[in-house]
Amino acid sequence: EKKGIAENKAEIIVCKNNFHGRTTTIISFSNDEDARKNFGPYTAGFIKIEYDNLEALETALKSSHNIAGFLVEPIQGEAGVYVPSEGYLAKAKALCEKYDVLFIADEVQTGIARTGKLLAVDYENITPDILILGKALSGGVYPVSAVLANNIIMNVIKPGQHGSTFGGNPLAAAVAIAALEVIKEEDLAKNAEQLGNLFRNEIQKLVDSNSLIKKVRGKGLLNAIIINDSEDSSTAWDICLKLRDNGLLAKPTHGNIIRFAPPLVMNEEQLLDCVSIIKKTFKEF
Ligand SMILES: Cc1ncc(COP(=O)(O)O)c(C=O)c1O
Structure with a gap:
């Protein structure tokens, strides 16, 4: 109108x-x-x-x-x-x-x-x-x-x-x-920015060293990793089950993409803990 x-x-x-x-x-x-x-x-x-x-x-x-x-x-x-x-x-x-x-x-x-x-x-x-x-x-x-x-x-x-x-x-x-x-x-925006940078830097090391993971992308504490497999494969889901067994909950968004959106109140120690679970899971997979 x-x-x-x-x-x-x-x-x-x-x-x-x-x-x-x-x-x-x-x-x-x-x-x-x-x-x-x-x-x-x-x-x-x-x-x-x-x-x-x-x-x-x-x-x-x-x-x-x-x-x-x-x-x-x-x-x-x-x-x-x-x-x-x-x-x-x-x-x-x-x-x-x-x-x-x-x-x-x-x-x-x-x-x-x-x-x-x-x-x-x-x-x-x-x-x-x-x-x-x-x-x-x-x-x-x-x-x-x-x-x-x-x-x-x-x-x-x-x-x-x-x-x-x-x-x-x-x-x-x-x-x-x-x-x-x-x-x-608690300036959680800054926390998300800093921890997000740390997360992507750490996961990038995994991208460089493990052929199962193709890419990490995101901003702040909204991130995803792309698994090196076809979109209709169950690999991302199977990795999520292993992550769960190792103590971290995450879920594929679509096909071969796993999203990480942790609580904004998390601290550096907790983030590094998550990173080490992810690294361990990929090594074992
Ligand atoms: C970008 C975006 N818009 C809308 C929605 C839907 O929100 P709601 O479930 O509260 O309807 C979601 C839910 O994930 C979302 O991610």
Whole structure:
């Protein structure tokens, strides 16, 4: 309405291999058949483009006046911790501004200190028009999620138009405030940044010396290792079972990728302990 898009004609640009949850609308634009299959009929109105591809974004933005938003994960977590090229998010935001389209960042996984800054978009000094948070917002102990936007966007929804039984729950709000205080007081963003660098340096040594592991990537304490086997092999899962036997819980995101997203309160000694379990497991495998 604000942009002059005809009723029910608005479209949102999303990225291939996204993961934004499991509601019907969200899985309508997923390309993960595990999440999608048999859950239709699907919601229309989404244009899917390559992640980390500014040309594809501009082509899509130019393609229609009906585009209202671009929804993106600053790092594609579930897809395997895909970190986009430096500058991608800032340039994508600038393109959205140019074409009068809202830049919507899903920081459910990357947000609240996980990647070494309060938000992953802080690395590129941008402010999304709409920001989606969850998970660490409550320290992981209580179901809290949030959508943040400035009044110019928020006020499009009039009081009473939108609601849910447990929305705005006072206990949840208190838990989220307490969790945010801990993040700030204990400088957990810095902790994630430092321990993340240490983790990737240590695991890189393993990459250099063990042919079973191809690559380590990530930011802060959101990392993944790529196993040197096909995507449909069970090797990553089998390694995770061995990791479990050796005292560390991790799980493949997809196929041959194992993600590590440990508690943000962990210290250096604990991190090195995890690294030695990973090294031992790979040596034994
Ligand atoms: C980036 C991202 N968005 C959304 C979600 C879905 O969150 P919820 O399970 O709270 O609906 C997840 C869950 O893993 C996620 O990683």
